[in-house]
Amino acid sequence: MHSAETKAGFTLIEMMAVMMITALVSSLIIMNIPGTGRAGLRALVMDSVALLRRERLAALMTGKDRRVSLDGEARTLVGDGGDQVKIPADVTVDILGANEIWSGRLAVAGFHPDGASTGGALRFTRDGVAYEVRVNWYTGSVVVEAH
Numbered sequence: 001m002h003s004a005e006t007k008a009g010f011t012l013i014e015m016m017a018v019m020m021i022t023a024l025v026s027s028l029i030i031m032n033i034p035g036t037g038r039a040g041l042r043a044l045v046m047d048s049v050a051l052l053r054r055e056r057l058a059a060l061m062t063g064k065d066r067r068v069s070l071d072g073e074a075r076t077l078v079g080d081g082g083d084q085v086k087i088p089a090d091v092t093v094d095i096l097g098a099n100e101i102w103s104g105r106l107a108v109a110g111f112h113p114d115g116a117s118t119g120g121a122l123r124f125t126r127d128g129v130a131y132e133v134r135v136n137w138y139t140g141s142v143v144v145e146a147h
Helices: 013-029 038-062
Strands: 067-073 076-079 084-086 092-096 105-111 120-126 131-134 140-144
Touching: 038 067, 038 076, 038 084, 038 105, 038 120, 038 131, 038 140, 105 120
Parallel strands: none
Antiparallel strands: 067 076, 067 105, 076 084, 092 120, 120 131, 131 140
16 A cells, blocks of 8 residues: 655745745835935935035136025925935034024025125935034035034
């Protein structure tokens, strides 16, 4: 007589398929979690720096004052050239030195054709990580410091 012996367990292919499905579902969940990670915060800061530098360069090239302001309701930095940087809801922005309203928005920095500026600073913070963007009033240069 022939006896068929059955063995309990999973094959290697079945285990690999389960691991691949688990990895796929995990990556989809991580990608859809709302929030700005460290890399996202750094990218936001670099976009803001680029906006400030473009407006400074435009002031130098056109011979006209250029400004960057913050639309608090829309959570957006807006340059006179029309460029905008959207600020995610989980990022805190503090503006240091702003005391004016330009076009209904809070002043961030203004740049003059001679290279000078109004000066100012922005601090972007999320989960204990902070970056400070400073605009020098004398030279108009824009620098970033991590805190």
